[in-house]
Amino acid sequence: MELEESDLLTTEVAGLRLRNPFVLASGILGNTASLLRRAEAAGAGAVTTKTILPEPTKGYENPVVVELPFGLINAMGLPNPGIDEFEIELREARSDLTIPIIASAGGGSPEEVAHVAGRLEDAGADAVEINASCPHVRRHGLEIGSSPELIEELVREVRGSVRVPLLVKLTPMVPDIASLARAAVRAGADGLTAINTVKAMYIDVEAMAPVLSNAVGGLSGPAIRPIAVRAVYEVSRFGDVIGTGGVETWRDAAEMLLAGARAVGIGTAVMTRGLRVFSEIGEGLTSYLRKKGLTLPELVGRGRRDC
Amino acid sequence: MRSSLGHRPLTIIESEPLTPRVRRISLEGELGARPGQYVMAWVPKVGEIPISVAREVEGRTWFLVARVGRVSSAIHSLDVGDRLWIRGPYGRGFTVPSRGEVALVGGGYGIAPLTHLADTIRRRGGGDVVVHLYAGFRSADEVMLEDLLADLSDELVVSTDDGSRGLRGFITEHVRYDGLDRVYTAGPEAMMVRVVSEAVRRGIEVEASLERLIRCAVGLCGACVLGPQGLLVCRDGPVFDGPTLMASDDFGRYWRDFDGRRVPVGALSR
Numbered sequence: 011m012e013l014e015e016s017d018l019l020t021t022e023v024a025g026l027r028l029r030n031p032f033v034l035a036s037g038i039l040g041n042t043a044s045l046l047r048r049a050e051a052a053g054a055g056a057v058t059t060k061t062i063l064p065e066p067t068k069g070y071e072n073p074v075v076v077e078l079p080f081g082l083i084n085a086m087g088l089p090n091p092g093i094d095e096f097e098i099e100l101r102e103a104r105s106d107l108t109i110p111i112i113a114s115a116g117g118g119s120p121e122e123v124a125h126v127a128g129r130l131e132d133a134g135a136d137a138v139e140i141n142a143s144c145p146h147v148r149r150h151g152l153e154i155g156s157s158p159e160l161i162e163e164l165v166r167e168v169r170g171s172v173r174v175p176l177l178v179k180l181t182p183m184v185p186d187i188a189s190l191a192r193a194a195v196r197a198g199a200d201g202l203t204a205i206n207t208v209k210a211m212y213i214d215v216e217a218m219a220p221v222l223s224n225a226v227g228g229l230s231g232p233a234i235r236p237i238a239v240r241a242v243y244e245v246s247r248f249g250d251v252i253g254t255g256g257v258e259t260w261r262d263a264a265e266m267l268l269a270g271a272r273a274v275g276i277g278t279a280v281m282t283r284g285l286r287v288f289s290e291i292g293e294g295l296t297s298y299l300r301k302k303g304l305t306l307p308e309l310v311g312r313g314r315r316d317c
Numbered sequence: 318m319r320s321s322l323g324h325r326p327l328t329i330i331e332s333e334p335l336t337p338r339v340r341r342i343s344l345e346g347e348l349g350a351r352p353g354q355y356v357m358a359w360v361p362k363v364g365e366i367p368i369s370v371a372r373e374v375e376g377r378t379w380f381l382v383a384r385v386g387r388v389s390s391a392i393h394s395l396d397v398g399d400r401l402w403i404r405g406p407y408g409r410g411f412t413v414p415s416r417g418e419v420a421l422v423g424g425g426y427g428i429a430p431l432t433h434l435a436d437t438i439r440r441r442g443g444g445d446v447v448v449h450l451y452a453g454f455r456s457a458d459e460v461m462l463e464d465l466l467a468d469l470s471d472e473l474v475v476s477t478d479d480g481s482r483g484l485r486g487f488i489t490e491h492v493r494y495d496g497l498d499r500v501y502t503a504g505p506e507a508m509m510v511r512v513v514s515e516a517v518r519r520g521i522e523v524e525a526s527l528e529r530l531i532r533c534a535v536g537l538c539g540a541c542v543l544g545p546q547g548l549l550v551c552r553d554g555p556v557f558d559g560p561t562l563m564a565s566d567d568f569g570r571y572w573r574d575f576d577g578r579r580v581p582v583g584a585l586s587r
Contacts, residue, residue: 037537037538038537038539039536039537039538039539039542039547039549040539041538041539041540041542041577042539042542042544042547042577043544044542044543044544044545044546044547045539045542045547046547047545047547048546048547060539060577066576066577066578067576068574068575068576069532069575069576071364072357072359072364072365072366072388072532073357073359073364073365074532074533074538075532075533075534075535075537075538076323077322077323077404077535078322078323079322082535082537084533084537084538086532086533086538089532089538089540089575089576089577090576090577091576091577091578092576092578095577095578214324214326214361214402216326216400216402217324217326217359217361217362217402218361219361219362221323221324221359223364277537278537280536280537281533281535281536281537284536
């Protein structure tokens with residue numbers, strides 16, 4: 011029996027049921043209900059909010075982005091209105107949107123992240139994603155996110171305060187990302203988001219200075235896609251994965267799914283292609299699945315040697 | 318849509334004070350900006366701000382830079398021969414009219430994008446467009462580019478709040494809407510609210526250029542969002558039409574601060 015067009019792309023990841031596998035990645039247009047509504051209208055299957063911290067945070071001075079032919083380096087510095095203010099925004103978003111909202115939680119300690127995560131759940135988040143891998147803000151990522159022991163401690167703490175599905179966003183900047191995934195799942199995570207941006211720098215040779223005010227930022231976009239595909243391949247045997255990193259076309263999305271992702275994050279492509287990227291990738295992936303005679307779940311992991 | 322990638326250093330060939338607060342900075346080279354578009358200007362080791370393109374003529378690009386903060390002060394102190402790093406142009410500009418009668422209503426250095434628009438109409442052989450240019454300033458010492466604005470328009474009306482030059486009062490009190498096909502405005506938001514609501518009330522097409530905190534400039538960070546539509550000033554704007562603005566609960570009321578919290582227009586920290 012032919013599947014309805016609308017069913018062909020449905021997927022399940024970490025207990026969330028999605029109309030399609032395309033998830034607006036954290037940090038992209040996720041700071042207001044109005045922008046989350048717009049991403050839904052553009053065709054996203056789920057949206058992730060900007061990372062929310064306990065207190066309002068201004069982030070870094072401009073320049074905060076460097077555009078490169080193969081990607082983008084950003085160092086926004088986790089600007090966010092803080093949990094008190096964002097709760098209002100999230101409640102509004104939850105009452106307006108029909109697709110799942112994944113709320114990204116951050117903080118300077120496991121207790122802080124757990125506190126924010128619990129309040130995000132109370133304000134209507136359908137899932138919480140722990141941002142333990144921001145490459146350019148001290149105490150908000152890599153120090154914790156690159157150690158399996160610290161990840162385990164963090165996830166255990168947050169798990170204690172949320173009942174909704176819990177995802178952990180992983181950094182690729184470790185020798186063994188599988189050990190991070192294993193630790194996260196052991197501590198109670200329902201899924202993994204792989205990967206966060208890769209620590210990077212751009213120096214302007216005329217100015218003879220780094221462009222970013224913070225000097226160091228996170229590289230995203232097509233440059234990191236092969237890294238993301240490899241990471242997804244390595245971690246998808248430990249749990250459900252949202253494969254994120256440089257996806258711009260339906261081919262890129264298919265590659266992520268073949269590597270084992272059950273959903274696909276879209277971030278930097280919103281800059282290069284605009285919000286219509288969601289519907290464009292959806293159309294392309296639909297015809298690919300039809301041509302192959304496969305459903306989306308049948309595609310997941312099919313590119314793995316062990317499948 | 319993006320038309321360039323990364324910063325390009327451009328040499329300053331003129332830096333002329335127009336008023337005690339505003340300098341005209343001319344850079345070597347044209348950017349191919351449409352009227353209403355802006356660039357991000359970076360002073361290495363200082364910072365980066367958005368600036369409207371005020372004119373592109375004879376191989377030069379003009380900006381009108383008001384001294385408001387650290388980065389604009391640094392730009393003011395640059396000398397001829399120094400360089401300014403530019404990325405862009407970005408955003409959606411004004412609809413350039415090909416016929417009819419239009420009014421351009423600007424306040425203060427908000428006159429910059431309107432200068433670019435008037436110049437573009439002229440250069441496209443705008444014989445079929447009648448341009449009424451209204452320019453409001455606080456006082457005589459803030460009036461700028463009067464001769465050029467007169468050259469680029471069929472009628473120039475200048476006003477100052479204190480009447481020290483031109484007509485007295487806010488420029489919005491002097492705009493004649495009868496017979497206009499379209500109105501364009503840029504400047505203080507309270508002024509634009511008056512112009513946009515009056516034009517919409519009269520059924521005249523209107524476009525306004527908005528100012529918000531611009532961080533990424535490429536439609537990713539959401540710092541410049543307008544609700545409830547979720548429009549991005551950096552990319553969907555900075556120019557928006559009247560109905561869009563009248564439907565926004567932020568127009569004339571709120572900005573987002575650096576941390577993303579809503580604050581009343583004009584009450585911005587830093």
